[in-house]
Amino acid sequence: MKKSHWAEPYKIKMVEPLRKTSREERKKLIEDAGFNTFQLKSADVYIDLLTDSGTSAMSDRQWAGLMMGDEAYSGSRNFYHLEAVVQEYYGYKYVVPTHQGRGAEHLIARLLIRPGMYVPGNMYFTTTRLHQELAGGNFTDVITDEAHDPDSDFPFKGNIDLQKLEDIIRKAGAANIAYLSLATTVNMAGGQPISLGNMKQVRKLTQQHGIRIIHDMARVAENAFMIQQHEAGYADRTVASIVKEICSLTDGAVMSGKKDALVNIGGFLALNDEGLYEEAKNLVIVYEGMHTYGGLAGRDMEAMAIGITESVEEAHIAARVYQVHYLGNLLKEAGIPVLNPIGTHGVFLNARTFLPHIPQTSFPAQALTVALYEAGGVRTVERGIVSAGRDKETGDHHYPSLELVRLAIPRRVYTLSHMDVVADAIIETYENRYNIPGLEFTMEPKYLRFFQARFKQLTPEPASTTR
Numbered sequence: 143m144k145k146s147h148w149a150e151p152y153k154i155k156m157v158e159p160l161r162k163t164s165r166e167e168r169k170k171l172i173e174d175a176g177f178n179t180f181q182l183k184s185a186d187v188y189i190d191l192l193t194d195s196g197t198s199a200m201s202d203r204q205w206a207g208l209m210m211g212d213e214a215y216s217g218s219r220n221f222y223h224l225e226a227v228v229q230e231y232y233g234y235k236y237v238v239p240t241h242q243g244r245g246a247e248h249l250i251a252r253l254l255i256r257p258g259m260y261v262p263g264n265m266y267f268t269t270t271r272l273h274q275e276l277a278g279g280n281f282t283d284v285i286t287d288e289a290h291d292p293d294s295d296f297p298f299k300g301n302i303d304l305q306k307l308e309d310i311i312r313k314a315g316a317a318n319i320a321y322l323s324l325a326t327t328v329n330m331a332g333g334q335p336i337s338l339g340n341m342k343q344v345r346k347l348t349q350q351h352g353i354r355i356i357h358d359m360a361r362v363a364e365n366a367f368m369i370q371q372h373e374a375g376y377a378d379r380t381v382a383s384i385v386k387e388i389c390s391l392t393d394g395a396v397m398s399g400k401k402d403a404l405v406n407i408g409g410f411l412a413l414n415d416e417g418l419y420e421e422a423k424n425l426v427i428v429y430e431g432m433h434t435y436g437g438l439a440g441r442d443m444e445a446m447a448i449g450i451t452e453s454v455e456e457a458h459i460a461a462r463v464y465q466v467h468y469l470g471n472l473l474k475e476a477g478i479p480v481l482n483p484i485g486t487h488g489v490f491l492n493a494r495t496f497l498p499h500i501p502q503t504s505f506p507a508q509a510l511t512v513a514l515y516e517a518g519g520v521r522t523v524e525r526g527i528v529s530a531g532r533d534k535e536t537g538d539h540h541y542p543s544l545e546l547v548r549l550a551i552p553r554r555v556y557t558l559s560h561m562d563v564v565a566d567a568i569i570e571t572y573e574n575r576y577n578i579p580g581l582e583f584t585m586e587p588k589y590l591r592f593f594q595a596r597f598k599q600l601t602p603e604p605a606s607t608t609r
């Protein structure tokens with residue numbers, strides 16, 4: 143989409159000043175942070191593309207909704223509003239609020255996984271897989287091969303490979319498959335959508351075997367927009383109707399409202415099975431709170447209910463994705479190695495190609511996040527070997543095919559000028575890429591190591607600095 147054909151469908155009514163730092167300051171700050179962008183203070187970041195989660199700007203309607211919070215311990219009217227919106231927009235019958243997405247992941251994993259069971263999915267997500275493993279499950283990747291190839295232009299890299307799914311069903315036996323974990327869009331594959339055609343086939347196969355589909359719907363509106371744009375037969379459909387069709391092909395969902403639903407905190411578990419809902423209602427009290435608030439204030443549930451309605455507005459979702467693509471296209475035009483196609487919630491740099499002199503075991507993507515922060519005060523996140531963690535059986539690293547740096551764009555927060563500045567910092571970094579050193583751990587936490595790990599820089603090989 144050419145820039146002249148669209149503009150942000152809102153005007154800005156409140157601003158938050160940004161602070162710039164010097165390169166010298168940033169070199170010190172990132173070293174103090176153990177060369178881990180998660181450990182930086184937000185005040186030391188110029189443009190924050192660490193995540194699109196909980197970082198979006200709420201609308202005036204959502205802020206007004208906060209004032210309508212009913213902070214009763216139980217039976218808050220905001221819960222009933224949220225429940226009605228989930229039923230109307232997503233079609234799920236029952237809703238259990240949770241403090242964020244992983245609260246819902248925890249509940250569903252405990253409810254459906256027994257030790258030794260398998261959980262196939264369209265690529266792992268860090269928190270999702272960990273909850274599956276902590277419940278005794280084994281995650282199995284059944285995503286299409288194209289998703290593992292950063293250069294493939296296939297438009298639906300979130301698709302499930304039916305053969306891989308059949309293989310794991312045959313190997314484990316249908317009774318040993320806890321559920322199929324199906325994400326829209328696929329975060330770790332680079333924000334890639336799944337097609338409805340594929341989902342229908344997957345639904346048919348899983349129904350033949352009596353296997354439930356649990357939908358990770360954090361970015362379902364973004365996925366629906368890509369279906370509208372690229373899947374034959376959907377061009378005339380609204381994003382809202384595509385979202386509802388996607389949900390109708392699944393049995394329940396875990397939702398991080400911090401993405402599509404445009405809130406700073408919140409999530410839920412949605413279910414269609416009444417018996418399972420009764421169990422979830424009981425379990426949520428143990429870990430989150432009463433089933434009518436699940437760790438959220440009434441006002442948070444109100445903001446999420448309103449955010450869900452805004453998430454499927456055509457002008458909003460189009461502008462959201464166009465902004466991401468604007469940045470992606472700037473980088474592609476400059477010859478920067480980015481993952482193809484450009485995703486919906488962020489642009490992903492291919493760190494293997496960007497830093498060919500750094501082997502995967504010296505964490506090229508992590509090293510690139512350090513260099514980008516030093517160059518422009520731009521905060522990004524590693525999505526490669528560090529994020530992938532260790533194999534729970536062998537203790538060795540997982541070695542993912544994709545070694546990426548994600549530039550996640552918060553919704554309604556930055557302007558296109560910010561995207562230009564980000565692109566300039568990346569281009570400058572690319573010109574000096576052979577000076578970037580690899581890293582090694584000085585501290586490696588047991589769970590979700592990428593959040594809190596600390597690193598030190600390796601001394602660059604003399605040959606690599608002179609290329």
Ligand SMILES: Cc1ncc(COP(=O)(O)O)c(C=O)c1O
Nearest residue numbers: 242243244267269329358360398
């Ligand atoms: C695809 C996906 N699933 C689940 C989660 C977990 O959500 P939360 O961060 O709200 O716990 C996230 C983000 O963390 C995500 O991107």
Ligand SMILES: N[C@@H](Cc1ccc(O)cc1)C(=O)O
Nearest residue numbers: 192193194195268269329550
């Ligand atoms: N889900 C959020 C926050 C997050 C970041 C990294 C993680 O591995 C886990 C959670 C995201 O994708 O940005």
